[in-house]
Amino acid sequence: MAWWLWMIVALALGIVELMSTTFVLMWIAIAGVVAAVLSTFEPVLWIQVSAFAVVSAILLAVTRPVVQRWKGKQTVPSPSERMVGKTGIVITVPVDEQLGTVRVQGELWSATSQEELRVGGHVTVTKADSSVLEVRPTDG
Numbered sequence: 806m807a808w809w810l811w812m813i814v815a816l817a818l819g820i821v822e823l824m825s826t827t828f829v830l831m832w833i834a835i836a837g838v839v840a841a842v843l844s845t846f847e848p849v850l851w852i853q854v855s856a857f858a859v860v861s862a863i864l865l866a867v868t869r870p871v872v873q874r875w876k877g878k879q880t881v882p883s884p885s886e887r888m889v890g891k892t893g894i895v896i897t898v899p900v901d902e903q904l905g906t907v908r909v910q911g912e913l914w915s916a917t918s919q920e921e922l923r924v925g926g927h928v929t930v931t932k933a934d935s936s937v938l939e940v941r942p943t944d945g
Contacts, residue, residue: 806850811841811857828872832864885933888914892943895926907940914938 815837822830840857847853893909899922904915907928915937922928928940 806840806844806853808841808844811837811844811853815841829865829869832868833861835864836860883933885914885936885938888930888933888938891930893928893930893940895922895924895928895940898922898924904937907938909938916940918942 815834818830818834818837822828822834836857839860840853843856844853888909891909893907893914895916896906896908896913899905899917904917905922907914907916907930909930916928916939917937918928918940920941922940922942927943929943930938931941932939
């Protein structure tokens with residue numbers, strides 16, 4: 806395959822990577838550039854394709870765990886995550902499968918609890934999931 810065809814493949818993968826930001830296609834695009842360089846020295850297609858596949862696999866295996874750790878770090882917690890550890894007051898008690906309501910820092914939140922709550926009782930937020938807080942009664 807001609808070197809310029811490999812460069813088109815690499816460029817297309819690079820553009821798709823910029824739109825998706827998955828950090829997967831970037832390594833495959835780099836492998837396309839390597840295959841393009843190799844194609845100027847080695848005209849046999851199966852060697853080019855093999856090099857493309859091997860470089861892609863090596864780059865993915867080496868860099869993917871690092872990128873996953875880097876992407877996994879959230880620099881700004883969500884509003885519900887900021888509620889963990891805060892205290893609030895029970896407005897309505899969760900009954901059966903229905904959620905209760907708590908007021909934390911002046912805002913009303915849906916809430917669940919593993920322990921029994923009472924209206925007007927103080928609670929501490931132990932976990933936040935989307936827009937639902939998990940709370941427990943505050944001692945004292």
